[in-house]
Amino acid sequence: MSISTKIQTAIENSSWIRRMFEEGAALIAQYGRENVFDFSLGNPSNEPPEAFYRELHKLVDHPVAGMHRYMHNAGYEETRAAVAKTLTAKSGQLVEAKHVLMTCGAGGGLNVALKTILNPGEEVVILAPYFVEYKFYADNHGGITREVWTNRKTFQPDVEAIESAITEKTRALIINSPNNPTGAVYPAEILKKLGQMLERKQSELGRTIYVISDEPYARLVYDNLQIPSVFDFIRNSVIITSHSKDLALPGERIGYLAASPALDDVTLFMNGAIFCNRVLGFVNAPALMQRLVTSLQDESIDIGEYQQKRDLLYSHLDGLGFKMVKPGGGFYLFPQSPIADDLAFVRQAQKHKLLLVPGSGFGAPGFFRIAYCVEMETIHRSLPAWERLAIDVGLKC
Ligand code: PLP
Secondary structure, eight states, rough: OOOOOOHHHHHHHHHHHHHHHHHHHHHHHHHOGGGGGOOOOOOOOOOHHHHHHHHHHHHHHHHHHTTTTTOTTTTOOOHHHHHHHHHHHHSSSOGGGGEEEESHHHHHHHHHHHHHOTTOOOEEEEEEEEHHHHOOOOOOOOOOOEEEEEEEEEEEEEEHHHHHOTTTTTTEEEEEOOOOTOOOOOOOOHHHHHHHHHHHHHHTTTOOEEEEOOOOOTTOTTOOOOOGGGGGGGEEEEEEEEETTTTGGGGGOOOOEEEEETTTTHHHHHHHHHHHHTTTTTTTOOOOHHHHHTOOOOOTSSSSHHHHHHHHHHHHHHHTTHHEEEEEEETOOOOOOOSOOOHHHHHHHHHTEEEEEEGGGGGGGEEEEEEOOOOHHHHHHHHHHEEEEETTTOOOO
């Protein structure tokens, strides 16, 4: 075998995801993109906001000398300061530029954080249903993931279950709100309870347990819900986010990591993270994007549009008898699979030209994910297909 055994196994274990993707691609080739309803990918169909193009034009018309050169591995000082100002306003904690590291998206930031903190064999608690890359990211840096289910009715973290999973080897807990795949938004009370439990466990075990708060959907919240800042409730917390979703820039790989100013040995942590950003080969986050997002910290794509999409699809599926939690944010729905085998259900959906992802892909068999970051028109045109699928699986007579 010419490639690493571990990677070969990882590819084989995810081969059904590839197969579903290939089957979807075959459907698109056969029937045309407009006749297949692809709800499988979290790749926003919308374009970045006007303000992004305005800043881009400004920069193209008035280039800054040296703007394409290497820089400090942490990123431009003014970009870090702009991020810090926004986080201070949101949390009430004094976040400074020195607490911020610009990263290659949230994925890059998560890898930097995990490499910075993990010793071989240390454990990372993840909450099912979870973004599957967490497992690979922890493994990249010698970590072992321990899965803990959220509350199956609400998808909120179960603090008691998390506490039971903490051992003398636990180094981190990854949380994600608004959540992919469930759309759950964690309220202040849960964060507070989590923070209190972690303080107790950390003094009991005599070690730091980091909460890595993965927040790429933080600006995508509905019904005037407020996202509480993790910095206000959890001392050893690190925020990781990106502009992949809120500014619709996933291909540009721009995000950041921010450490709570109250974090244990915060300067040491940041020095470690900056070093890891370098030696992971990212070196620094993309220069052009850093300059652009400096003045876009209060911008976002049209949330109202996403809310309309959520409402339309949620009420249609609810009317057809699908059981699901109404998401408070993000752009995913995570209904129960009407037949026990979620892979079989997703295959059945393909027959109606609906492309979905089985819950098994998120450590949650028995559910399926719908990514509604597609054109409104696609959702409208898909409604009859959902109806046919519901009848087909016995939901509707
Ligand atoms: N975390 C979650 C929960 C995600 O859904 C995604 C992307 O879909 C990421 C992290 C990675 O985002 P990025 O594109 O910024 O690397």
